[in-house]
């Protein structure tokens with residue numbers, strides 16, 4: 001039988017590079033999808049013939065759609081695993097100093113750069129959309145999707161509010177979609193790393209960061225192994241800190257009414273949505 005096929009976005013550096021290397025050692029063919037052609041090509045050379053670098057901008061839908069098609073064909077008409085991992089920090093500060101704030105010719109305040117949300121959240125949703133399409137057309141018709149959230153998605157990071165919002169979004173995505181996709185043998189989970197020294201972090205911070213607060217990248221490999229080894233584990237959020245995995249539950253229901261809405265009103269929602277016509281403008 002042909003080798004299982006994986007896509008790792010942001011696979012040419014940091015966590016993605018470690019996961020790509022780990023998957024190769026487990027017998028996968030790995031497509032490294034990264035924006036950076038230099039590190040991408042270097043990674044392909046160092047990982048050998050079971051790897052393929054495909055320059056991709058995950059925030060551009062057609063770039064990501066081309067990636068999936070190319071990987072499916074390269075892998076012999078199969079995709080088994082996707083790690084939607086590419087991520088960036090805030091590109092413009094929400095708190096921008098008043099002398100830097102800009103208005104256009106009309107006097108309207110210029111739009112905040114929200115690229116972080118496109119890369120860290122929207123691209124993950126589109127990645128899951130594409131993954132589902134190709135898993136349905138793969139021989140085993142089963143797959144595993146892991147997204148990279150962050151400890152910032154569980155707590156908060158005042159320096160990067162957009163990043164924090166995007167990582168909370170990833171957790172909401174896996175908790176909602178995970179229990180649904182399991183019905184067709186697709187698991188959807190996420191990892192929430194603590195501080196792992198990578199190129200994401202400015203070198204000035206890496207230089208002074210205390211060693212006792214570093215999570216080794218091997219903890220991320222351990223989490224991926226946990227998800228790969230369990231066909232039923234889905235909708236899970238696992239926090240990575242030091243050498244430990246912490247499975248995180250959602251907040252407690254506030255009261256019995258909220259629990260009923262969350263757990264027992266599903267049929268009402270399903271019937272309601274089945275009857276609602278597509279709203280004007282909804283598709284645009």
Ligand SMILES: NC(=O)c1ccc[n+]([C@@H]2O[C@H](COP(=O)([O-])OP(=O)(O)OC[C@H]3O[C@@H](n4cnc5c(N)ncnc54)[C@H](O)[C@@H]3O)[C@@H](O)[C@H]2O)c1
Nearest residue numbers: 010013014015034035057058086087150195196198199200
């Ligand atoms: N390092 C940490 O401490 C830490 C903690 C929590 C979460 N994370 C998350 O882990 C993930 C990986 O980050 P990392 O720390 O390995 O950082 P990194 O900067 O070392 O690697 C990120 C990779 O993503 C690529 N990338 C960026 N934008 C892209 C795009 N639009 N399309 C394709 N590739 C793109 C970069 O070129 C780079 O190779 C990110 O989602 C990050 O938010 C990291």
